[in-house]
Amino acid sequence: MARDGQPLNLQASVIMTARPIAGQPPIGIASLGRIAAIILIAVIAAILMRLLDQASAGDIRDLIGDSYLRRVVAFTLMQAALSTLLSIGLAVPVTRALARQSHFPGRAVLLRLFSLPLVMPALVAIFGVVAAYGQQGWMARLIGVEAWPSIYGLGGILVAHVFFNLPLAVRLLLPAWQTVPAESWRLAAQLGMTSGHIFRLIEGPLLRRALPQIAATIFMLCFVSFAIVLTLGGGPRASTLEVAIFQAIRFDADLPRAGLLAVLELVLCLIAGIFCRSLTQRMDFAAGFGRPGWRHDAATRSARICDGIWIVLAVFFVGLPELALLADGLLGFTIDLPWPAIGRAALLGLSISLIAGAGATFFGFVLAAAGHQPSSRRAGLFIRLMRSLQALAGLLPLAMSPMVLGIGFYLLVTDYTDSDLWSVIGIILLNIAMAIPFCLALLMPAVDRNLQQHDRLCRELGIVGVNRFRLVDWPSLRPQIATAFALATSLGLGDLIGISLFGNPDLRTLSMLLYEQLSAYRMDQAAATALILLLLVLGVYGAIERLAGGKQ
Amino acid sequence: MRVSASLLAAAFGILLSGAAQAAEPTLTVYTYDSFISEWGPGPAIQKQFEAQCQCKLTWVGLEDGAALLSRLKMEGKKTKADVVLGLDTNLTSEAAATGFFAPAKVDGSKLKLPIAWNDKTFVPYDYGYFAFVYDSQKLPNPPKSLAELTAPGDQPKILLMDPRTSTPGLGLLLWMKEVYGDKAADAWAKVAPKVLTISKGWSEAYGLFVKGEAPMVLSYTTSPAYHQINEKTDRYKALDFPEGNYLQVEVAARMASSKHADLADQFLAFLISPEVQKLIPTTNYMFPVIDIGDDLPSEFRSIPQPQKTLLMPSDDVAKHRNAWIREWLETVSR
Numbered sequence: 001m002a003r004d005g006q007p008l009n010l011q012a013s014v015i016m017t018a019r020p021i022a023g024q025p026p027i028g029i030a031s032l033g034r035i036a037a038i039i040l041i042a043v044i045a046a047i048l049m050r051l052l053d054q055a056s057a058g059d060i061r062d063l064i065g066d067s068y069l070r071r072v073v074a075f076t077l078m079q080a081a082l083s084t085l086l087s088i089g090l091a092v093p094v095t096r097a098l099a100r101q102s103h104f105p106g107r108a109v110l111l112r113l114f115s116l117p118l119v120m121p122a123l124v125a126i127f128g129v130v131a132a133y134g135q136q137g138w139m140a141r142l143i144g145v146e147a148w149p150s151i152y153g154l155g156g157i158l159v160a161h162v163f164f165n166l167p168l169a170v171r172l173l174l175p176a177w178q179t180v181p182a183e184s185w186r187l188a189a190q191l192g193m194t195s196g197h198i199f200r201l202i203e204g205p206l207l208r209r210a211l212p213q214i215a216a217t218i219f220m221l222c223f224v225s226f227a228i229v230l231t232l233g234g235g236p237r238a239s240t241l242e243v244a245i246f247q248a249i250r251f252d253a254d255l256p257r258a259g260l261l262a263v264l265e266l267v268l269c270l271i272a273g274i275f276c277r278s279l280t281q282r283m284d285f286a287a288g289f290g291r292p293g294w295r296h297d298a299a300t301r302s303a304r305i306c307d308g309i310w311i312v313l314a315v316f317f318v319g320l321p322e323l324a325l326l327a328d329g330l331l332g333f334t335i336d337l338p339w340p341a342i343g344r345a346a347l348l349g350l351s352i353s354l355i356a357g358a359g360a361t362f363f364g365f366v367l368a369a370a371g372h373q374p375s376s377r378r379a380g381l382f383i384r385l386m387r388s389l390q391a392l393a394g395l396l397p398l399a400m401s402p403m404v405l406g407i408g409f410y411l412l413v414t415d416y417t418d419s420d421l422w423s424v425i426g427i428i429l430l431n432i433a434m435a436i437p438f439c440l441a442l443l444m445p446a447v448d449r450n451l452q453q454h455d456r457l458c459r460e461l462g463i464v465g466v467n468r469f470r471l472v473d474w475p476s477l478r479p480q481i482a483t484a485f486a487l488a489t490s491l492g493l494g495d496l497i498g499i500s501l502f503g504n505p506d507l508r509t510l511s512m513l514l515y516e517q518l519s520a521y522r523m524d525q526a527a528a529t530a531l532i533l534l535l536l537v538l539g540v541y542g543a544i545e546r547l548a549g550g551k552q
Numbered sequence: 553m554r555v556s557a558s559l560l561a562a563a564f565g566i567l568l569s570g571a572a573q574a575a576e577p578t579l580t581v582y583t584y585d586s587f588i589s590e591w592g593p594g595p596a597i598q599k600q601f602e603a604q605c606q607c608k609l610t611w612v613g614l615e616d617g618a619a620l621l622s623r624l625k626m627e628g629k630k631t632k633a634d635v636v637l638g639l640d641t642n643l644t645s646e647a648a649a650t651g652f653f654a655p656a657k658v659d660g661s662k663l664k665l666p667i668a669w670n671d672k673t674f675v676p677y678d679y680g681y682f683a684f685v686y687d688s689q690k691l692p693n694p695p696k697s698l699a700e701l702t703a704p705g706d707q708p709k710i711l712l713m714d715p716r717t718s719t720p721g722l723g724l725l726l727w728m729k730e731v732y733g734d735k736a737a738d739a740w741a742k743v744a745p746k747v748l749t750i751s752k753g754w755s756e757a758y759g760l761f762v763k764g765e766a767p768m769v770l771s772y773t774t775s776p777a778y779h780q781i782n783e784k785t786d787r788y789k790a791l792d793f794p795e796g797n798y799l800q801v802e803v804a805a806r807m808a809s810s811k812h813a814d815l816a817d818q819f820l821a822f823l824i825s826p827e828v829q830k831l832i833p834t835t836n837y838m839f840p841v842i843d844i845g846d847d848l849p850s851e852f853r854s855i856p857q858p859q860k861t862l863l864m865p866s867d868d869v870a871k872h873r874n875a876w877i878r879e880w881l882e883t884v885s886r
Contacts, residue, residue: 068881127759135709135748136764152749227752230714231760235750237885247716250618251873253625341590411626418632503612505588516589518755521778521837523762 029469033370036363037393040433044396047408048266050415051259059256063264069244076240077268079154079229080222083161088215090162091169092207094314096199097307098170099177100298110315111174112538114167115487116322119494119537121511122227123518124530128321129160129232131328138324156232161225165218167318171487172217172441175480176210177203179449189296198297205281210445212276217441219276220269220398241265245401262404269399273392322534329531332524341513342529346536349509352424352499353492356431357544360488361481363432364439367394368447371440394440397433406430406497423502430498435488442487446480482549489544490537510536578608579815582620583637585613586836593828593835601822607815616719617802621647629809634816637677637804637823642722642873644674644803645866654808657817662842663824666799666861674803675820677828678838681797681858682723683773683790684710691767698731698795706745709766711757715877718753719800720770725880726869727798730862736876740883750884773797773858774837777851781834796860802838 063069098107117125132138133151140148151159180202188198226242233239241261248258297303371391397405413426454472457463463471474481496511508516510533517526588594588611598609612632614620617639624631631652639647647653655672663669669676684701686694691708695701701710713721732739748766751757761769773790780786804823806816822828829840830847840848 068878123756123759126756127763130760130765131763134760134763134765227756230717231749231751231756233749235712235747235884236714236716236881239885243714243716250622251716253622255626338590407626414627414630500585500615503582503585503614505594505611505613512585513589515755516585516591518759519586520589520591521758521775521782522591523759526759 029366029369029473031370033366033368034390036366037370037390040363040393040396040436041389043409043433044266044400044405046412047400047405048259048263050408050411051255051262051404053255055256055260059260063257063260069241072239072241072244073264073268075238076223076242079157079161079233079238079240080219080225080272082154083158083165083222084215084219086158087162087165087169087218088211090166090314091173091214092211093310094166095170095173095177096203097310099174100295100303101307101311102298110311111171112541113315113319113322114170115490115541116167116534116537117164117318118168118171118487119490120164120530120534121494121496121514122225123515124325124533125160125164125321126228126231127328127527127530128325129156129163131324132320133159138320152232152234154233154238156234157225157229157238160228160232161222163318163321164228165221166314168221168438169214169218170314171483172214172438173207173210175442175483176206176445178479179445180206185295193297195297195303198295206445208279208281209448210441212280213441213444216273216276216395217398217437219272220395220437223269223272224265224398224400224402242401242403245403249403249407258401258404258407262401265401266396266399270392270395273395273399274388277388277391325527325530325534328524328527329534330528332526332528332531335524335528337525337528341508342510342532345508345510345513346532348507349493349495349511350536350540352428352509353431353489353495353540356428356435356492357485357489359428359432360435360439360491361443361485363436364394364443364484364488365447365477365481367436367440368443369451371444395437398437402434402497405433406501410501420504420506423504424507427495427498427502427507430501431492431495434495434497435491438491439484439488442484443477443480446477450476479545479549482545482547485548486541486544490541493533493537493540576606576608577812577815578610579605579634579812579819580610580612580632581635581637581819582612582614582623582631582633584616584620587638588613591835593831596831596835597823597828600827601819604822605815605818607812609819617643618719621650624652624807625650631807631809633807634810634812635804635806635819639674639803639805640719641799641801641803641863641866642719642726642869643866644671645870647805648673649870652807652809653805654810654813656806656820658821658824660824664843665801665841666857667801667863669801671803674805675824676801676803676841677823678832678836678841679799679801680838681773681792681799681861682720682727683771683775683792683797683858684768685761685771685775685788685790686768687761687764687787688789689787690764694768694789694791696791696793698728698793701746701793702732702739702742704742708746708768709748710743710746711748711761711766711769712750713754713757713770714750714752715880718751720754720772721750722873723798723800724770725876726864727862729876730798730864731795737879737883740880741886744884744886747884772800772837773855774833774839774852777833777849777855778837780851781849790855792856792858794859796862797858799861799863801841801863 120128130137130151134140135150136145149155184202188202193201224242226240226246229238229240230243241264245258245261248254248261409426409430413422450473458468458472494511495509496515499507499509499512510529514526514529514533517529583594586592594611601609614623620636620638621643624633624636653673656675658675660669663676665676665679694708712724715721715725728736728739754771757769758771760766773792776788776790779788804820806813806820810816824841826842826844829842830844832838832840833849833852839852
C-alpha cells in the first residue's frame with residue numbers, strides 16, 4: 001500500500017507546483033497535526049481494546065439479535081438527525097443575519113449569550129428549558145396552561161437539542177463568514193450582485209466548506225445525548241444507545257458489552273461524519289489584504305428587517321431559558337450560599353479548564369493545518385484515505401460514547417498509577433480530548449483561508465516553523481484562535497464527566513457542586529451555583545476573546 | 553498570565569497538601585458524592601474519626617450505589633478501597649457474590665431496623681422508605697393507595713425515575729413487583745398515562761417537582777422533613793400506602809483485600825455509633841439505624857411509619873432484575 005502511495009504522492013506535489021494557488025501547510029505544523037491525529041486514534045483504540053479485552057463472539061451475537069437494541073438505534077439516529085437538521089437549518093439564516101449586520105448595539109453581548117448553552121451541565125439546561133417551555137413554564141403561563149402543548153416527548157428533545165446546538169452552530173459558523181476577504185465583497189458590490197447572487201456565489205460555497213463539519217459535530221453531540229433525551233423525552237420510549245451503555249457499565253459492569261455498544265456508536269457516528277465530509281467542498285478565495293469586509297446588501301431596508309426578525313427569534317428562543325435560569329439563580333442569592341466552597345470550585349475549574357482549553361486549541365490548530373487538502377481531486381486513493389482518517393481523528397472524541405471514553409480513560413490511567421497528580425492530569429487530558437472537535441470546527445475554515453493567502457509568500461521567503469507561526473499565522477488567525485481558546489475553556493468549566501470519574505473530593509468544580517446541592521435538596525442554592533457558573537463562563541469567554549484576540 | 557499561574561498553584565496546592573503527611577495509615581472509603589458533600593454527613597464523620605483513629609480518612613465519591621459496585625468490579629483486586637459505603641439492600645446479594653467483601657467485626661446488637669438484620673458482612677447505617685411525595689397546595693386529594701394510583705385515568709401527573717439509571721427508580725419497580733407480582737405489567741400500564749416523564753435520576757425529577765411541573769414525585773417518606781426543617785413549610789407531604797412502602801437500607805462493608813482490616817472495622821463500628829447516627833437525619837435525610845432518643849428531630853418523629861414494610865430478598869433482585877426491567881420497558885414504551 002505504502003509503495004503504491006509513494007509515486008502518487010510525488011505526482012500530487014508536481015500537480016501542486018503547477019497550480020500554485022493551492023497551498024500546502026507549513027511542514028512543521030502539519031506534521032505536528034499528523035502526530036496529534038495518530039495520538040488521538042491510538043488513545044481511542046487503546047480504550048476500546050481495554051474494554052473489549054474479554055469480549056467474545058457470543059457478545060456480538062447477543063447484540064445483533066437484540067430487537068430492543070435495534071429500536072433504540074433507530075430512535076437514536078432519528079432524533080439526532082432531526083435535531084441536527086433543525087439546528088443547522090435555523091443556524092444558517094441566523095448566522096447570515098448576524099454576519100450581515102456586523103454592527104449593532106448588543107451584538108457582542110448576544111454572541112456571548114450564545115456561548116452559554118453548550119457549557120451548561122445537562123441538568124441545568126433541562127431546568128432552563130422546562131422553566132421557559134415546560135408544562136408550568138413562562139410560555140405556558142403566558143399563553144394558557146391548557147393551550148400550551150406538552151414539552152415531554154420528541155418535541156422536548158428537539159427543543160432542548162436546538163437550544164444547545166443552534167447557538168453552537170452560530171458560534172462555529174460565524175468565523176467562516178469572516179474568512180471572506182473584503183476584496184470579494186467590494187467586487188460583489190461593483191458587479192451589483194443581489195443578496196441572491198451573493199448567496200449562490202459566495203455564501204453557498206462557504207457553507208459547503210464549513211457546514212458539514214459543524215453538522216457532523218452536532219449530530220454526534222445529539223447522538224450521545226442521554227439525560228436530556230430521557231427526561232424531556234417522557235420516558236423509556238425515548239432511549240438512546242448511550243442509555244444502553246450506561247446500563248451495561250453501571251448495572252452489569254459488563255465492559256465487553258459497553259465496549260461493543262461504543263464501537264457501534266462510533267461506527268454510526270463516523271459514517272455520519274464521512275457522509276458529512278463527502279458533502280464538503282473546498283473553496284478558493286483570491287488573496288486579499290485581510291481587512292474587514294463591508295457588504296453593500298446589508299443596509300437595505302428589506303435586508304435589515306429580514307435579518308432583524310431572524311436575530312430576534314433566535315435571541316428569544318435561546319434567551320428565554322437563560323433568563324429563567326437567571327431569575328431562579330437570583331432568587332438563590334437571597335439565601336445563605338456556601339461561598340468558600342463556591343470560590344474553591346471556581347478556582348479549580350478555572351485552572352483545569354484554562355490548561356485544557358489551551359491544549360485543545362493547540363491540537364485543534366495543528367489538526368486543522370494538517371487537514372488542509374491541497375488539490376485533493378487528483379490525489380491517489382491511499383492519500384485520500386489517510387487524509388480522511390486524519391480529518392476524522394479530530395471528531396473521534398465526540399463520536400465516542402462519553403461514558404466509555406471516561407471509564408476507559410480512567411481504567412487506562414489507573415492501570416499504571418493511582419497518584420492524585422495523575423488524576424488531575426487525566427482530567428485535563430480528557431477535557432482536552434473532548435474540546436478538540438469544537439476547536440477544529442472553529443479553526444478549520446480560517447486556517448484553510450490563511451494557507452491559501454500566505455503560503456506562497458512564506459515559501460518564497462523561506463519563513464518556516466516558529467517564525468512562520470509568530471510572523472504570519474498568529475497575527476492573521478488571532479481572533480479565531482482566541483475564540484477557540486475561549487470556547488474550549490468554557491467547555492472545561494462545565495465539565496462533569498472527567499471530574500466525577502476520579503471521585504476525588506478535593507477536586508470539586510462548580511458543576512459538581514451543583515449536582516451535590518441538588519441531591520441534598522438544595523434546589524435554590526443549586527440555581528445560584530448554576531448562575532455563578534454561567535457568569536463565570538461569560539467572564540472568562542469575554543476576557544479571553546479580549547486579551548488573546550486583540551481588537552477585532 | 554500571572555493570575556492563571558497563581559490560580560494553578562492554588563489548585564495544585566490543595567492536592568499536594570494531602571500527599572505531604574503520609575506517615576499515618578490511610579483508610580480509603582468509596583462512597584457516593586452526596587454523602588461527602590458539604591451538606592452530607594461525610595465532613596463531620598471524617599473530622600471525628602480522624603481525631604480518634606491516628607489515621608487519615610480519604611473519600612472517593614462516585615455517583616451512587618450502583619456506580620460503587622460497578623467500579624469495584626472493574627477495579628477488581630487492584631482497588632484502593634478499604635471500605636465501601638453506600639450500597640443498598642437491592643445490591644447486597646450481587647455484591648456478596650463478587651467475594652470482594654469480608655465479614656465485619658462489629659457489634660450489631662444495638663441495631664433497630666424495621667426488619668431483622670442477620671447479615672454479618674454488610675453493616676446498615678441508615679434506612680428510608682420510598683414514597684410518593686405530593687404538593688398539598690396543588691393536590692388537595694392525593695391518591696390514598698397504590699390501588700388508587702394504578703386506577704384508570706391520567707391524573708394526577710407524577711414524576712418517576714428510570715429503574716435503569718436510578719436507585720429510587722429501581723425501588724419503585726421492585727415495589728410494584730412485590731405488590732402486584734405477575735400482574736405488575738398491567739399495573740404499570742395503568743400508571744403510564746399519569747406519568748409526566750421518567751427522568752434519569754432523582755435530582756432531575758425532584759427539581760421538576762419543586763418547580764411545579766407535576767404535583768407528585770417518587771421520593772422518600774423523609775423528604776418532607778427537609779422542607780420542614782430547612783424551609784419551615786408543611787407544603788410537601790409523603791404518602792404511606794396501605795399496601796406498604798418499599799424499604800431501602802443503606803449499608804457499608806469492609807473489602808477483603810484491605811490492608812487496614814482493623815481500621816476498617818473500627819470505622820464500621822464508628823458508623824453505627826450514636827455520634828454518627830445522630831448526624832444522619834439532617835444530613836442524609838434518612839432514618840438512623842439505632843435509637844438516638846431525643847437527637848432524632850421532631851420532624852422525623854412525626855413521619856408516619858408505613859403500615860407495611862416491603863422488601864424483596866436481595867437474591868431475587870439479583871436474579872430477576874434484568875428480566876423485570878425488560879418487562880417494564882416493554883410495558884412503558886408501548
